[in-house]
Amino acid sequence: MNSWAAGFHIASSLSGIQKMKLIGYWIGSLKDDPYLPPQAFVGGMESAEKEQATEYLDRGKVYIRYRGYSWCRFNCGTDDLEMGSSLLTDGEWVWPQGLSHYVRCHDVRLPEDFIEHVKQNQTNDFCTLDVDALLKRPETIESDAEWINWCHENVPASYIKKLERYRIAAKRAYEELREAHFLDLETEVELSTEICRYQGCTNLAMKEKYFCVRCATRWGGRNAGEEAWSQKFSEFLDELKS
Ligand SMILES: [Zn+2]
Ligand SMILES: [Zn+2]
DSSP: OOOHHHHHHHHHHHOOOEEEEOOOOOOOOOSOOOOOOOOGGOOOHHHHHHHHHHHHTTTTTEEEOOOOOOTTTTTOOOOOHOOSEEEEEEESEEETHHHHHHHHHHOOOOHHHHHHHHHHTOOOOOOOHHHHHHHOOOOOOOOOHHHHHHHHHHHHHHHHHHHHHHHHHHHHHHHHHHHHHHHHHHHOOOOEEOOSTTTOOOOOEEESSSHHHHHTTTTOOOOOTHHHHHHHHHHHHHHHHH
């Protein structure tokens, strides 16, 4: 267990609240994302277990509905509509509507604790579950700490290496695009004879402005080079396919 997760466990047990456990979250970006790709967890569940688990997952009661749809990280061609836009729950665990797709179609396995829970509760129906009451609880009631832990304890090292490599490449591509964007701007704008007022900056300010091109883009506006992150993320998912 890493120290961050350990700290979280202590904090939540001190508060005495049984948090609902989030599972089935997958990586959505190479930037600041604690989740991992489902490709790293393929195999390891027996077909009877899989059947039981997917049936259980599909019976979950809608917990939260989002506007946007999820999408399959395997890019298998399944319609996003099918991946759903909701989180489902049985009152104790919370999962994305599309989680059963990963188990059923891509043989992705789930944490042993959850499988055990499914075995013990497979006849439960959640129709009587009062989701509104759950949502009205004043404190934050879901935690993904155990899920993140399980993923990090079970991921093959090769996936972490690949991920790191792509993260570094994405950051570099982002910085290069950004630099190119600044150079473009700098040839376009007229410069004043004053130094930029941003603390420590020695560039010339733009004409009739207080700041240089680079410092002015620190605030607001389109974040130049941002598309590099999604480009590298697609390349990462493509490499996991092969
Ligand atoms: Zn798929
Ligand atoms: Zn500046």
